[in-house]
Amino acid sequence: MTYESEIAYETDKTVSLGTMSHKCVYCNALKCREAPGMCCSAGKVQLPYFLPLPEPLYSLIMGFHPDHKNFIDRIRKYNNCFQMTYFGAKQIIEDGFMLTFKVKGQVYHLIGSLQACLTWPGIKRDQALGRVYTIHPNNTECYYLRLLLHEIRGPTSFLKLKTVNGTIQPTYQAACKALGLLEDERYWDTTMEEAMLCGSPFKLRELFAFMLIFCQLSDALSFWEKYKDSLSEDIWHRVELDIQHENVNSVINEVYNKCLVTLEDTVLSLGVLQNKDYLREINYDSNILAQYINFNEHLLNNEQSYVYDKILEDIEKITGQTLFLDAPGGTGKTFVINILLARVRKDHGIALAIASSGIAATLLEGGKTAHSVFKLPLNLTRMCNISKQSNIAQVLKDCKLIVWDKCTMVHKCDFEALNRTLKDIRRYNSLMGGVTVLLAGDFRQTLLVIPRGTRADEVKLCLKASYLWPHIQKVALHKNMRVHVKGDTSAGIFTEMLLKIGDGNFPSLEGEITIPSNLCIVVSSLSELTSRIYPDIINIKMKPTEWLCMQAILTPKNDKAAEINEILLKLFNEKAVEYKSFDLVIQSDDAVHYPLEFLNTLYPSGLLSHKLVLKIGAPVMLLRNLNPPKLCNGTRL
Numbered sequence: 001m002t003y004e005s006e007i008a009y010e011t012d013k014t015v016s017l018g019t020m021s022h023k024c025v026y027c028n029a030l031k032c033r034e035a036p037g038m039c040c041s042a043g044k045v046q047l048p049y050f051l052p053l054p055e056p057l058y059s060l061i062m063g064f065h066p067d068h069k070n071f072i073d074r075i076r077k078y079n080n081c082f083q084m085t086y087f088g089a090k091q092i093i094e095d096g097f098m099l100t101f102k103v104k105g106q107v108y109h110l111i112g113s114l115q116a117c118l119t120w121p122g123i124k125r126d127q128a129l130g131r132v133y134t135i136h137p138n139n140t141e142c143y144y145l146r147l148l149l150h151e152i153r154g155p156t157s158f159l160k161l162k163t164v165n166g167t168i169q170p171t172y173q174a175a176c177k178a179l180g181l182l183e184d185e186r187y188w189d190t191t192m193e194e195a196m197l198c199g200s201p202f203k204l205r206e207l208f209a210f211m212l213i214f215c216q217l218s219d220a221l222s223f224w225e226k227y228k229d230s231l232s233e234d235i236w237h238r239v240e241l242d243i244q245h246e247n248v249n250s251v252i253n254e255v256y257n258k259c260l261v262t263l264e265d266t267v268l269s270l271g272v273l274q275n276k277d278y279l280r281e282i283n284y285d286s287n288i289l290a291q292y293i294n295f296n297e298h299l300l301n302n303e304q305s306y307v308y309d310k311i312l313e314d315i316e317k318i319t320g321q322t323l324f325l326d327a328p329g330g331t332g333k334t335f336v337i338n339i340l341l342a343r344v345r346k347d348h349g350i351a352l353a354i355a356s357s358g359i360a361a362t363l364l365e366g367g368k369t370a371h372s373v374f375k376l377p378l379n380l381t382r383m384c385n386i387s388k389q390s391n392i393a394q395v396l397k398d399c400k401l402i403v404w405d406k407c408t409m410v411h412k413c414d415f416e417a418l419n420r421t422l423k424d425i426r427r428y429n430s431l432m433g434g435v436t437v438l439l440a441g442d443f444r445q446t447l448l449v450i451p452r453g454t455r456a457d458e459v460k461l462c463l464k465a466s467y468l469w470p471h472i473q474k475v476a477l478h479k480n481m482r483v484h485v486k487g488d489t490s491a492g493i494f495t496e497m498l499l500k501i502g503d504g505n506f507p508s509l510e511g512e513i514t515i516p517s518n519l520c521i522v523v524s525s526l527s528e529l530t531s532r533i534y535p536d537i538i539n540i541k542m543k544p545t546e547w548l549c550m551q552a553i554l555t556p557k558n559d560k561a562a563e564i565n566e567i568l569l570k571l572f573n574e575k576a577v578e579y580k581s582f583d584l585v586i587q588s589d590d591a592v593h594y595p596l597e598f599l600n601t602l603y604p605s606g607l608l609s610h611k612l613v614l615k616i617g618a619p620v621m622l623l624r625n626l627n628p629p630k631l632c633n634g635t636r637l
């Protein structure tokens with residue numbers, strides 16, 4: 001039926017929908033019939049408040065505008081066309097000679113007079129927008145020209161695109177290189193030359209080893225030829241002392257050879273050619289661990305000691321039990337786990353420390369995420385992605401204890417896949433292949449995330465719903481040590497509240513709770529948040545390091561973190577220095593489907609964003625250390 005704006009449907013006898021006398025108990029929606037809750041999935045779907053319509057839409061709809069009738073008659077057509085063309089922009093930059101905007105990294109230009117024809121009906125020539133065409137990398141110069149068009153704002157000629165710092169480059173590719181848009185071996189030269197200013201030959205060899213392993217030097221031999229004298233300087237000194245008056249040239253090859261041997265040792269010590277995973281697990285310093293145990297073991301309270309002794313006994317008797325440590329926040333899970341790990345590792349046994357999230361993994365000594373160690377597939381399957389011959393299989397075969405913190409966040413299928421994999425690798429058909437497993441977590445905290453899933457889905461797919469759950473022994477910790485040992489009363493109030501919420505005992509209104517104002521401050525914008533957490537950040541140099549350690553803004557998504565970083569960095573007056581990553585598609589044919597500028601917009605977890613902006617004075621946090629014993633991930637530099 002076509003909608004006729006002239007007809008008063010509410011009084012028309014031929015149209016009878018009934019009165020809207022039913023009110024949904026969850027969202028107050030008025031309905032003719034239909035069970036309560038169908039409209040909002042029993043209160044789970046909550047729409048934002050309806051904001052007043054902007055002008056002239058408000059007048060057009062409400063009848064205050066002369067074009068009201070015309071608008072209402074054609075409202076469907078208007079709707080359809082807005083559906084196709086509407087999108088929002090957060091930031092529009094109008095410098096340069098033409099208006100440009102980016103959607104997912106792709107640049108769109110207001111093409112105006114560049115438009116070849118005027119045939120599109122109803123579109124004015126100066127309102128047309130053009131998207132830069134994707135080009136295959138084999139079409140070299142066009143490909144680099146396109147890259148430049150994405151980087152240089154407001155170019156007025158092709159010559160201008162080729163001009164970098166006043167110099168006209170011979171090709172677009174050369175211009176890209178000069179602008180630092182392409183991967184360039186010169187960076188490794190600059191790195192080495194900078195290191196040579198103050199680094200010892202030992203450090204230079206270590207750096208060279210890192211480059212060989214992680215940086216894919218295209219011509220390692222030429223690099224060696226170029227820097228071999230600096231890399232072997234200390235060896236030269238030693239040899240010179242030994243040979244006294246002999247001809248130096250006669251030993252030159254011996255020196256380089258020695259240098260290459262030490263270089264090889266460095267590469268091997270980084271564990272690339274050996275089983276790095278295995279070496280890492282057995283190479284803990286027993287003396288330090290013994291000291292740690294002596295210092296902390298006697299601090300364990302009765303509940304903690306019970307758990308601790310039970311697990312050690314299980315490891316000793318090789319009973320191979322799986323235990324679940326049910327412990328709310330602050331009861332000392334991490335404390336007990338770290339002593340347990342130290343105890344096994346002290347005797348060069350393998351104790352794997354696993355957590356379901358990266359942040360939780362950093363709290364455990366030598367912790368790693370479950371997905372990285374067990375190679376848990378993202379699309380759930382019956383087995384983990386570990387071959388029997390792999391390095392990690394060797395580790396799993398010999399390990400004595402697996403600790404899995406925050407296990408309540410894991411999908412039951414992952415846990416079941418691990419069970420099957422361990423049975424297979426260890427060739428032992430009991431639970432978890434007979435290795436002692438300690439699962440720790442609190443079901444009141446975050447459960448697993450099911451995309452577009454409901455609360456019921458989460459419960460149905462969590463660890464408790466697994467067929468293995470009845471075979472897991474349960475132990476618990478109750479005493480909040482954060483409050484007990486540290487006397488932190490606010491932590492006590494917070495923990496009590498969390499427990500009440502988790503147990504469903506906190507007063508709520510239609511499924512929503514109000515957090516007491518003495519527990520947190522609600523802010524209205526990101527900039528207010530940053531100014532409250534980091535007031536006066538530009539004078540950070542005057543503040544003690546502890547000040548910075550006392551505050552942090554946590555956000556679950558990398559793009560939000562980038563936004564917060566940008567707000568804070570703008571407050572520093574120093575000149576910004578930009579470092580850009582080189583993103584590549586492995587198959588060159590995919591370059592058309594995944595253009596560089598799109599790859600550059602992604603924020604994969606564990607990787608830096610495409611553009612790293614640094615300013616003098618702004619603190620930097622280490623994301624990944626290639627040489628872990630010295631600085632750990634998350635260190636502020």
Ligand SMILES: Nc1ncnc2c1ncn2[C@@H]1O[C@H](COP(=O)(O)OP(=O)(O)OP(=O)(O)O)[C@@H](O)[C@H]1O
Binds near residue numbers: 299
């Ligand atoms: N027996 C103990 N003696 C002294 N301090 C302890 C003891 N147990 C725990 N603590 C301290 O109490 C604090 C909380 O412990 P911990 O971080 O291990 O708790 P948790 O259960 O892992 O908490 P969350 O779930 O919030 O991570 C830590 O500072 C820890 O050092």
